[in-house]
Amino acid sequence: MDETDRKLLKATQDGIPLVKKPFAEVANSLGISEDEVLRRTRGLLDEGVIRRFGASIAHRKIGITANAMCVWNVPDERVDEVGNTIAGFDDVTHCYARLRTKDWKYNMFAMVHGRAKQECEDVADRITKAIGIHDRKILFSEREFKKTGVRIE
């Protein structure tokens, strides 16, 4: 990761142009060759600096209007096993263990998207049954204030 890599990420993070040779256009703006742009982008992907290169879809626009943050209070010694079980559900897009605080006992988080709230609730119920932990909550998103993706400066 050098200064050119950083410039490359900054030049592409808001989207590559929809033209025949998008990477050549990015290369032009950076004063490097198209080959170098492609080689560096693949390198950053291999290193994991880029998690994924692809399209971000506005899921509301494709009818996926329900977004549920499902949380469970999982005993510390079961976190790995339960996390892996939840990750195995196709309808779960994200699954994390997070720090517990004194005012928030739920340490396992799964994001579930669906065409209706009921669809998300059904998935949460199936997960609850699979892990056998009933101390849980479902927090639907009522409004989206921001969704820009992670950016660097």
Next chain:
Amino acid sequence: MDEVDRAILNSIQGEFPLTSRPFAELGAKLGLDEDEVISRLQILKDEGTIRRIAPIIDVKKLGGASTLVAMSVPLDRVDEVANTINMYPEVSHNYLRQDKYNIWFTVSAPSKSRLGQTLKEVGEKTGCPYLNLPTVKTFKLGVKFEV
């Protein structure tokens, strides 16, 4: 949106071809020519279905830090507080949810200290109590929707 659009959307969420003519390559897989792929993508982008075709960056690999914050905001202050939070470029996602903690946002910063500073500032500016819930372990991270 028709079947062709759906096929395009399903094909570009995962591994976008990192090649000189990526849209020609996508088209070859879908039986479409390059120009049609580009013009359909342009329409999908203009109508807001596609936000962007871009790298998703892992700030931790760049020495950065991120967290999820849950804030407890009085209902009559939700818009004002959400606007204050959104002013920070470090905030990438921000949602209203039904709970005592009703505003949930993610923050990614170039360093741990900058992350701490951002949280402190948001807390002071809004005057609302919040929880800092950083990730301990990631089990899954892959937003891909079947369209």
